[in-house]
Every structure is written in structure tokens, then in C-alpha cells.
Amino acid sequence: AAKDAQPKLVDMGREARFRIIENIKKRCLENTEKFAKLTVDETKIGRYEDKIIKNEVAVNFSPGPEDLDIKTYSDEVSTIIIDRSPYGLIAAITPMTNPTPGIINNAIVMISAGNSIVFLPHPAAHNCSLEAIKVIHSAIVEAGGPPNLITGAASSKVENVSAAFKSDNVDMITATGGPGIVRLSMKSGKKVIGAGPGNPPVIVDETADIEKAAVEIMNGASFDNNILCNEEKACICIRSISDKLLSAFSRNSTAVLNREQAEKVVSLIVKDGEINKDYIGKDAAMILGDAGINCDPGIRLVVFVTDQESHPVIQHEQLMPVLPILLVDSFKEAMAAAVRIEHGFGHTAMIHSKDIDRITRFGQMINTTNFIVNARSQAMAVEKAKGGTAWTIAGATGEGNTTPGSYTKERRMYVSGSMNFVK
Known part of the structure; x- marks a missing residue:
């Protein structure tokens, strides 16, 4: 279903993504306390008041469609246009340590880039993750976006991850978690953004x-x-x-x-x-x-x-x-x-x-x-004007702090002939 939803998002045009992302942020901001309580109750780790802040940061500081720009170079000889296209369907593995802010951030940056997502939450944070997915999905549809642009399995199983790795429908894998899941992802043969452990x-x-x-x-x-x-x-x-x-x-x-x-x-x-x-x-x-x-x-x-x-x-x-x-x-x-x-x-x-x-x-x-x-x-954790905040920090695969641009492919068009209208 998510695979079919992705081209529908692209067909809506880029301006529609601004409207969708704004509504995602609005609805998630209304649910930051709910998400925090669900997470503490389910995972039994961390602090409720800090989890509220994490959700708020994910909403307010995640870069959106404005992160993507089109570059044009023109002279008397030719014009070159550099643009970015989405990967398609992303399988996003999320951890138990940051389940709801991770899903909020991933949804904002990946949809901003024109992708659809199937989320694969950690089993120990399944219910709170599913609630975040439901809120975001409703916000997308409410803003006129296609249903099933983000999806998640009814139950979190290891088999779901294995199926995603093997599926021809999945175009990219994002693994936010420990070294084991990152190594496993990189054996899938697909494009991988891997955010492994840290020991700062x-x-x-x-x-x-x-x-x-x-x-x-x-x-x-x-x-x-x-x-x-x-x-x-x-x-x-x-x-x-x-x-x-x-x-x-x-x-x-x-x-x-x-x-x-x-x-x-x-x-x-x-x-x-x-x-x-x-x-x-x-x-x-x-x-x-x-x-x-x-x-x-x-x-x-x-x-x-x-x-x-x-x-x-x-x-x-x-x-x-x-x-x-x-x-x-x-x-x-x-x-x-x-x-x-x-x-x-x-x-x-x-x-x-x-x-x-x-x-x-x-x-x-x-x-x-x-x-x-x-x-x-x-x-x-800085505002978008200063680079924004990433909840997938891909040190393992080199992308670093991920943004909408991380989930796109560069495309170039070369047009021969003079299109430089200013001498």
C-alpha cells in the first residue's frame, strides 16, 4: 500500500508537501504529552518530562520541504539544472530509546523528500510507535495527502525486518539502532542509511x-x-x-x-x-x-x-x-x-x-x-534555520545528520544552447 501511495504524493506537486508537513507537525504537537506517557509506560525507561521535550524538538526542529532547493547554472553556451528526486518506499527501523520522536522526525524529512515509509518499530516500543504512526497518518489524509503514505505492521516481529530487506518494493532502508541491525541492513543489497551506536x-x-x-x-x-x-x-x-x-x-x-x-x-x-x-x-x-x-x-x-x-x-x-x-x-x-x-x-x-x-x-x-x-x-538540537535536528545520525554510513536531502537522489539536466537572458 505504501508503495502505491508514493507516486500519488509526487503527482500532487511539491507545494502539497508543505501543507502535509505543517499538518503533521500540528497534530503531533497536540500529542507530545500523550506520546511521552505511552512511551514511558511501555518501555519503562527514561523520564516523562524529557520525552515531552524530545517530541517537541522532533516536531519543531526537523527540516522540511524547504531543505530541498533546485540549482540552475546558465551561460551563453548552456543551462544546467540540478534537482533531487525521491527514492520511493523507505523501510525505517526505529529504536526503543527514541520511538515517537524518531518516527516524527523520519516522517517529516522522508515525506518532505517525496518518499513513502513502512515503519519497523522495536518490539519493546510497538504500541507507542503505532500510536504515533496513526496520528501522523490521519494528519496526512486530513491535509489531502494519500492514504498509506506511512504504514506500520500490526505487530513488531523480526520477520517483518527480514521481509522488508528482501522485498522488491522497498527502495531504501534506514536503520536507527545498534550495530547488529545496521550490519544486517547493509547485507540487504539495498541503499542503506545506518545510524549505529555512539559512545560519546x-x-x-x-x-x-x-x-x-x-x-x-x-x-x-x-x-x-x-x-x-x-x-x-x-x-x-x-x-x-x-x-x-x-x-x-x-x-x-x-x-x-x-x-x-x-x-x-x-x-x-x-x-x-x-x-x-x-x-x-x-x-x-x-x-x-x-x-x-x-x-x-x-x-x-x-x-x-x-x-x-x-x-x-x-x-x-x-x-x-x-x-x-x-x-x-x-x-x-x-x-x-x-x-x-x-x-x-x-x-x-x-x-x-x-x-x-x-x-x-x-x-x-x-x-x-x-x-x-x-x-x-x-x-x-537547533532550529531549522541553523540546520535543524536529526534523530537518525548516520555515522555508520557517513551521511551524518540526516535531512530531506539525505533521502533523495541527485538528478541533472543539461540543455544546450543559449538560455542566459541577462548579458
Whole structure:
């Protein structure tokens, strides 16, 4: 059905997409709180109030049809027109960590590009995802768009993904999730945009505004309990300023653990060298409570110090508000450690520093899609005029922050002869 709907959208003309997208945004904005509650109730991870913000960001900051422009070059010899055409039907795999904002964003950017979509939600977020799909579908039809422009299966099964990979009707696959699903997608033989995992490091050096760094990192790593793949997952701190940083953390809704407390928490959240999925997206206070550590219920983040880069909470994307702080003796060592910890995912990295030379060198060395300086990880959530916000950050396949243009193919027309009407 979605395959048949796509050419109907194209036949409506490009101006119709503006009307459709505006109505999608309107109806989704009316349902941000509903989507947030459904997501928390179903997935049991993250924070309700932060999920509202995520939905609002997806609605307000996702680039639309205005992202696509037609370029024309004309002189006395010829005219060249460069335009972009849709791929057709996109199979979009969405994660349990960002189900409704991911679907909102994907729908806006993919439909803006002229595509139709079959969504393949994570089984643990099936119901909230289906509700978002229904709201968006109704908004499309209400605005005069074709029915079935977006679809989703009545139940989320592994077999659905396999069927999409094999289907001749599917023209492109977008996989937003872990490394396994991205690797599987890339074996399908189809065009793939793969947004794999991240393990973003954040460096704090001796020149940083320590108090500001602690506030920004706390807000970044605790937002929705650190389940977004672009959030701070490991802090690398120059040893000489570690006491100042820990003190600043302790003043800003953060529990700073001693060695014994850290061992209790780590033994809880790490099992057999891997992250214990039972604690993914759980509140910091709950994690501490289960570890037998009393804390203020307002605590949003837990931090602990280690000298071991091999520590499992540093090496693995933990997806919970527990942030390891690796101490190093020099900035050179900090950069090298950050590159190793990021694992070449090409996703996101951060630094707090006032030294422009260091900032430049680290940015060049880490080579991530998003590089954030002296701000929290959510600083990349920017309005459309500044580039917009992506919920599919394709570090794995190189597209980076995806926009409507990411879901199109370039087309060129060459016209011989003079069409330059101005001398």
C-alpha cells in the first residue's frame, strides 16, 4: 500500500508537501504529552518530562520541504539544472530509546523528500510507535495527502525486518539502532542509511570553566536518563583539576561516589563484562537505591572516578545516568583516550576548554559527525534555520545528520544552447 501511495504524493506537486508537513507537525504537537506517557509506560525507561521535550524538538526542529532547493547554472553556451528526486518506499527501523520522536522526525524529512515509509518499530516500543504512526497518518489524509503514505505492521516481529530487506518494493532502508541491525541492513543489497551506536566522550581540561562544565555535563548525561546515543557516556578529566570538577558535580544534582560505592554500583549495572539491560534508562536514585546507597531523590546523575580505560562502563554505551570519569595526566593523553573510547563510531564528542588550539586539534582528531564545545550534548538540537535536528545520525554510513536531502537522489539536466537572458 505504501508503495502505491508514493507516486500519488509526487503527482500532487511539491507545494502539497508543505501543507502535509505543517499538518503533521500540528497534530503531533497536540500529542507530545500523550506520546511521552505511552512511551514511558511501555518501555519503562527514561523520564516523562524529557520525552515531552524530545517530541517537541522532533516536531519543531526537523527540516522540511524547504531543505530541498533546485540549482540552475546558465551561460551563453548552456543551462544546467540540478534537482533531487525521491527514492520511493523507505523501510525505517526505529529504536526503543527514541520511538515517537524518531518516527516524527523520519516522517517529516522522508515525506518532505517525496518518499513513502513502512515503519519497523522495536518490539519493546510497538504500541507507542503505532500510536504515533496513526496520528501522523490521519494528519496526512486530513491535509489531502494519500492514504498509506506511512504504514506500520500490526505487530513488531523480526520477520517483518527480514521481509522488508528482501522485498522488491522497498527502495531504501534506514536503520536507527545498534550495530547488529545496521550490519544486517547493509547485507540487504539495498541503499542503506545506518545510524549505529555512539559512545560519546567528553574532555574537561585545565582551562575549562569547571562549574559550567559540571552543569552542562550533568544536564547532558542525565537527560532522559542518558538513553540518547549522542549524550555524554564517558568523561575524561585532567588529573590536576579532578577535585574541582568532582566538587562542582556535587553541587549540581550529582552523586559523587567513593571507591566502595562505585564498586557496588558497577557490580549492579555490569554483568559478565556487559551492561546490565535491566538498568538501562532507569533513574539515578533507583540505581543507587538498588545498590544500597541512600541519596537525595533529586539526584539526576551518578559519577565515579577510575584510572582504567578498559573499565566496562567506559568501553560500552551504558545508556543510563551513570558517568565514569577517567583521569589522565595530559591533554595529549586525554585526546588519545577519547578517540579510542569513541571506537570510530563517528557519532558525537564534546570538550570543555578555553584553549582554541586544543579544541581544534581534538575536533580534527576525533572526526565525529557532531562536535560540541563548552555545551551539553543537547546543544545540537537547533532550529531549522541553523540546520535543524536529526534523530537518525548516520555515522555508520557517513551521511551524518540526516535531512530531506539525505533521502533523495541527485538528478541533472543539461540543455544546450543559449538560455542566459541577462548579458
